[in-house]
Amino acid sequence: MIIGNLDLGPRPLLLAPMEDVTDVSFRVLCREQGADMVYTEFVPSDGLIRDAQKAIDKMHTLEEEAPVGIQIYGHIPESMVEAAKMAANAAEIAGGHGADVVDINFGCPVSKIAGRGAGSGMMREPDKMVAITKAVVEAVPNKSVTVKTRLGWDDGSKIIVELAERLQDVGIKALTIHGRTRCQMYKGQADWTLIGEVKRNPRMHIPIIGNGDIVDGPSAKRAFDDYGVDGIMIGRATFGRPWIFREIKSYLATGETHPEFWPAVSERVKIARRHLELSLQYKGEPRGIYEMRRHLSSYFKGLPDFKETRIKMVTTLDKNELFAILDQIEERYGESLCQ
Numbered sequence: 001m002i003i004g005n006l007d008l009g010p011r012p013l014l015l016a017p018m019e020d021v022t023d024v025s026f027r028v029l030c031r032e033q034g035a036d037m038v039y040t041e042f043v044p045s046d047g048l049i050r051d052a053q054k055a056i057d058k059m060h061t062l063e064e065e066a067p068v069g070i071q072i073y074g075h076i077p078e079s080m081v082e083a084a085k086m087a088a089n090a091a092e093i094a095g096g097h098g099a100d101v102v103d104i105n106f107g108c109p110v111s112k113i114a115g116r117g118a119g120s121g122m123m124r125e126p127d128k129m130v131a132i133t134k135a136v137v138e139a140v141p142n143k144s145v146t147v148k149t150r151l152g153w154d155d156g157s158k159i160i161v162e163l164a165e166r167l168q169d170v171g172i173k174a175l176t177i178h179g180r181t182r183c184q185m186y187k188g189q190a191d192w193t194l195i196g197e198v199k200r201n202p203r204m205h206i207p208i209i210g211n212g213d214i215v216d217g218p219s220a221k222r223a224f225d226d227y228g229v230d231g232i233m234i235g236r237a238t239f240g241r242p243w244i245f246r247e248i249k250s251y252l253a254t255g256e257t258h259p260e261f262w263p264a265v266s267e268r269v270k271i272a273r274r275h276l277e278l279s280l281q282y283k284g285e286p287r288g289i290y291e292m293r294r295h296l297s298s299y300f301k302g303l304p305d306f307k308e309t310r311i312k313m314v315t316t317l318d319k320n321e322l323f324a325i326l327d328q329i330e331e332r333y334g335e336s337l338c339q
Contacts (some may be wrong), residue, residue, distance in 0.1 A: 001207045001229040003083055004144030006100055008231065011224055012036035013245050014176075016211060016235035017071040017105070017148070023291060025278035027065045028226040029271070030238065032246030036231075037067045042113075045083035052080045059076055059087060059094040066097050069146065071106035074140060075117035077132050080104070081139045100112045100212030101173075102140055107150040108155070120182035123153040126163055132197060134170035144173040148211070148233075151194050154183040164198045168206050176233050179212035189213060196227035210235050216244070217251020224252070240298025242271065265303070265333035269326050272299045276322065286317045296322075303333060 001008045008014075015022060015030045017039035027038040038322075040058055047055030061068045070087040074080045084102050091098030106129055108119030115121060122129040137145045137155050147167050152158035164175055177198060179190030190212025201206045207230035212224050215237045223232055229264060237244055243263060251257060263271070279288040293314045300306060 001174075003101060003146060003207060006144065008036045008067070012231040013038060013220070013248055014209060014231055015245075016232040016233045017069070018101070018235055019108075019110075020291070020294070021239070022060060023279075023294075024060065024282045025275060025288075026067065026295065027068065028062065030242045030245060030276050031065050031272075032274075033242045034249055035297060036245075037100075038065055039069040040104060041071075041090065042108060042119075043070060043072045043077040043083070045072050046077070048072070048083040048086045049079050050091060056057075056094050056103055057097070057168075059090040061090065061094075061097045061099070065095045067100040068097065069101035069103040071100040071103040071105050071148070073108060073113065073118050075122065075132075077128075077135055080132050081135050084136040084140050084318075086107050088143045089210065097142065101146050102136070102177075103148060104136060106147055107176075107178050109150070109180075109185045114182055116257070120150050120153070123157070123159070126159060126166070129163070130166045130170055133167055133172060137171035145171065146174040146176065146191050147172050148176040150178045150180055150182055151191065152181050154181050156223070157181075157196060160194050161197050161201065164208075165201065165203055168204060172206065174207040174209060174230075176209040176211055179210065180301045181198070192223060192227050192309045195229060199228045199230075207231060211235065214248075218255060220248045221252060221255075226240060240295060240301060257281055265300070266330050268299050268332040271294060273323065273326050276319075278328075280319060285319060289317055289322065290317060300329065303329075 001012050007062040013036050015038040019041050020080045022041050030038055043058045059070050071088055072083045072087055087094055087099050087102045105119055107262055108121045151160045160177060177195045179192050179195050195210045209231040210229040214220050214232050214234050220232055223229055223339040276292055279292045297310050298314050316322055
């Protein structure tokens with residue numbers, strides 16, 4: 001799959017942008033675990049043009065996580081244009097590697113974003129969505145611009161097939177489609193039939209990336225085989241399971257599910273320790289510990305008699321105690337499996 005001048009190879013697996021999840025430490029870890037491309041958390045366009053440090057910090061990326069896309073969102077055309085220019089120059093503004101791709105978020109369903117017309121709220125204003133996309137493409141001619149969106153606002157307005165053509169026609173280099181409407185949020189099953197219809201449209205020539213309910217090798221294989229997508233983006237299934245990328249790649253190559261891709265507790269402890277080290281390295285204390293909590297407890301789902309240990313893990317702010325807890329988990333559960 002090729003996005004502009006970026007060659008991701010055949011059947012790439014991408015880490016979806018997720019607020020409060022895909023920070024630099026998790027992105028680096030997922031790249032180490034087989035993700036072919038990663039994306040930043042959502043960067044607000046209004047925050048960037050106000051020079052808000054939190055928004056600028058989100059654009060800091062590293063060489064070891066490349067290729068990486070910086071995803072921006074907003075509903076005011078002028079702000080989106082300025083934000084796109086800043087994202088395109090992120091290496092100078094925020095330091096680090098910068099952006100390989102500038103991605104526009106037209107898919108976030110959260111009320112505080114969609115309710116004011118940004119994210120998937122833009123599905124109710126397709127003309128404005130296309131106009132903003134065109135302006136962003138023209139503003140950053142030296143960067144590939146991509147879009148992530150949904151099928152439509154609700155079941156009565158699934159406009160993605162026509163919308164995909166229009167977005168392509170104003171110059172985007174790839175389109176990611178989440179197989180739900182905004183009103184579905186994350187409920188129910190993702191509908192891949194319209195994603196497949198976009199891909200089969202003879203007018204479409206840019207890569208189409210599918211997103212929604214990819215949870216293992218078989219679901220990824222069905223997406224590639226049945227719907228013909230060029231790539232797959234994986235979101236919530238990565239929580240506590242960053243090795244899902246190598247798990248899926250193995251299945252795509254062999255057609256078999258190998259036990260080593262449900263790692264024993266000792267392997268999970270190793271990965272969790274690596275994740276914590278990265279979080280502390282890039283964010284320091286106590287922030288690096290605070291922001292690891294959602295991940296740490298997820299690494300050990302399914303372990304028996306784990307409640308007390310989990311509580312300790314998500315309440316301590318002492319890094320030494322946290323590493324000691326991980327050692328205790330490994331000593332207690334060893335090579336047992338959890339799923």
